[in-house]
Amino acid sequence: MFKPLILYIGLRYTRAKRRTQFISFITLTSVLGIALGVTALITVLSVMNGFEAELRQRILGMTAHSTVTGQGGELDDWQVLKEKLHNYPHIQGAAPFVNGQVMINAGRRVSGTLLRGILPAQEPAVSEVGEKMLAGVLTDLQAGQYQIVLGSELATYLGVMVGDKVTVISPQVNSTPAGIIPRLRRFTVAGIFEVGMYEYDRNMAIIHIDDAAKLLRMEGSVSGLRLKLDDLFDAPQISRELAETLRGQYYVSDWTQAHSNFFRAIQTEKRVMFIILLLIVAVAAFNIVSTLVMVVTDKRGDIAILKTQGLTPLSVMGIFITLGSIIGLIGTALGTIGGVLLALNVETIVPAIEKFLGVNFMAADVYYISSLPSKLVWTDVYVIAIVAFSLSLLATIYPAWQASRVNPAEVLRYE
Numbered sequence: 364m365f366k367p368l369i370l371y372i373g374l375r376y377t378r379a380k381r382r383t384q385f386i387s388f389i390t391l392t393s394v395l396g397i398a399l400g401v402t403a404l405i406t407v408l409s410v411m412n413g414f415e416a417e418l419r420q421r422i423l424g425m426t427a428h429s430t431v432t433g434q435g436g437e438l439d440d441w442q443v444l445k446e447k448l449h450n451y452p453h454i455q456g457a458a459p460f461v462n463g464q465v466m467i468n469a470g471r472r473v474s475g476t477l478l479r480g481i482l483p484a485q486e487p488a489v490s491e492v493g494e495k496m497l498a499g500v501l502t503d504l505q506a507g508q509y510q511i512v513l514g515s516e517l518a519t520y521l522g523v524m525v526g527d528k529v530t531v532i533s534p535q536v537n538s539t540p541a542g543i544i545p546r547l548r549r550f551t552v553a554g555i556f557e558v559g560m561y562e563y564d565r566n567m568a569i570i571h572i573d574d575a576a577k578l579l580r581m582e583g584s585v586s587g588l589r590l591k592l593d594d595l596f597d598a599p600q601i602s603r604e605l606a607e608t609l610r611g612q613y614y615v616s617d618w619t620q621a622h623s624n625f626f627r628a629i630q631t632e633k634r635v636m637f638i639i640l641l642l643i644v645a646v647a648a649f650n651i652v653s654t655l656v657m658v659v660t661d662k663r664g665d666i667a668i669l670k671t672q673g674l675t676p677l678s679v680m681g682i683f684i685t686l687g688s689i690i691g692l693i694g695t696a697l698g699t700i701g702g703v704l705l706a707l708n709v710e711t712i713v714p715a716i717e718k719f720l721g722v723n724f725m726a727a728d729v730y731y732i733s734s735l736p737s738k739l740v741w742t743d744v745y746v747i748a749i750v751a752f753s754l755s756l757l758a759t760i761y762p763a764w765q766a767s768r769v770n771p772a773e774v775l776r777y778e
Contacts, residue, residue, distance in 0.1 A: 369681040372669075396647025396695040401698025401751050402705060404640040408743050409706035410675070411636065413736030415629050421559045422622060424491035425567070427589030429605070429617045430599045444613070445588055451608070453601050453645045456488030456591040461575040463586075466532040467513075467568060469521040476517065476568050478531065480575025480585075489589045492556055492569070498525045499554025506573035510553035516565035518555045527552045531568075533578050548578055606618045641750065647694070648754035653686045655762030659683065659769075667771035676767035683763035689753020699748045709737045 432438060441459045446452055463481030466473055483501040487493050493501045497515060504510050511529065513521070523529055533546040550570065554639075557564055576582050592598055598617035606615040619626065659666070666679055705712070713735050 369678055369685060372682045372685075379736045382742075385721060388659065389402050389650070390690055393647060393650040393654050393690055394697070396650055397644060397691060397694025397751060397755060398647075398682075398698035398701060400640065400644035400647045401747060402701040404637070404644060404747050404751075405699065405702025405739075405744055406705045406737075407636060407711065408633065408747075409702075409737045409739045410709060410735055411633050412738040412740055412743070415626075415633075416559075416738050418629075419626075422472040422625075423595060423618060424495065424558050425486045425560070425563045426618050427489050427623060428592040428595050429590040429602045429615065430587055431590065431605070431609070432587030432614050432616075433584075434612070434614060436586065437581060438587050438613075439584045440587055441585050448588070448590070448605075451605065451718070453593050453597065454590055455593055457588050457729060458482060458485040459572060459585040459587070459590055461572050461579060461586045463575065463579040464534060465568075465578075467517070467521065468530040469523050469527070472521045474520060474702060475566075476515060477566055477570050478575060478578075479567060480572035480579075482571055482572050492558065495556045495558045497555045501554070501569075503553040504569070504571040506571045508550060509569075509574055510552045510570065511550040512554040512556060514564035514567050515555055515557035515563060517568065518552070520565070523552050525552050525554060531570075531578065535580050546578065546580075548574075583676045586771055592755045619642055644747075644751050644756050648691060649704055649758045650753065651690055651755055651758040654690065654760055655683055655687050655759060657767070658686065659762055659766040662766075663769055666766055666769045670769070670771045679767045680763040683766050687759030687762070688752075691758075692751050693750045694749055695755065698751065699744060702737065703744060706737050706739045709735055 374519075404472060431444065438444065443455050445459070448457055463478045463480075465476055465478045467476045481501075481504075483504045486501060496512075499512065501512065504512065511531070513523070513529075518524070523531060529550050529552060531548050531550050534549075535546045556569075570578075573583065576585070577581065592601055595618065599619055602617040603616045606613075609615065617673075670676075
């Protein structure tokens, strides 16, 4: 079907003559349409991959890869368990924590907050909060000193700075002759952190684990152990293996369970965006249909002569499939090259456009991610290129079939 003669004729039809300039213009628009669609698809998916990676990094800066807790939500023998897990493969670090819901009051402002008790010396083994401090350091948290580190948004809402006092109100209560009153404690703000995720910057406060245990009445126990693994993407499998090793004495969870809805939403959005942009590529690819139909109409005389010289209908189809494939191949190649170059340089190109136009597309005071991150995944590039070329190839079938049905006798009668 694709003999050298067929390939030669198909390639020759790609070159325009004076009377077929309009057909060549339609061909050019088809090539550019496919190229622009492929470029847009690769670039958008790369930017979405970049956003996902950036958000994952920020979330995991505060969330452990895996967490081990007791059956009742408390862990009494955490020192023994930590020592046991120290030699477990894939675990790079472990640190205890105490979690609780509290109210924080400063002046007339009150906010519900997740209170986390940590050991400042061990926390860097499982989280990056120590690297995100805007003021103070985690080691300022000393047992018995009742000091607290607040998220930046929470500190702004409460209107406090380092050195100010806040009141932490626990849901546990004290029974007194005057009645039941809530447990509360005055804390001194020792630091402020900002991880770039509103969920944590607005709703989290950190204190020493001993102070948290006293406030929440958990003396001698903790909420659990937070673990850091050598590969965060293997967290589900490692957590299952760890749960089997501990034989049901503890509850083991991983970060994919804690944020499953969030990352599932991102994946759904990526799929929807892929389909939408792929439709743009499909529209451009099916412009090849109109191009080939016009070429077939223009070349009916040539087709008739070739058939009288022994060219089979299958060979005629091969000519126009070759022509359409060349259009699709050139468009896909140009789009792939353009998309890869744009995806690799989007973090440089966008700031340059912002500077030239004097605008800021993602203001730092509005968006936590003030730049467009990009992460090129070559698997996405391969899939997009294959799908775009396949759509182009599919678009050639009907015009090529129509060309193979040309009747030489009818055409040559009027020549």
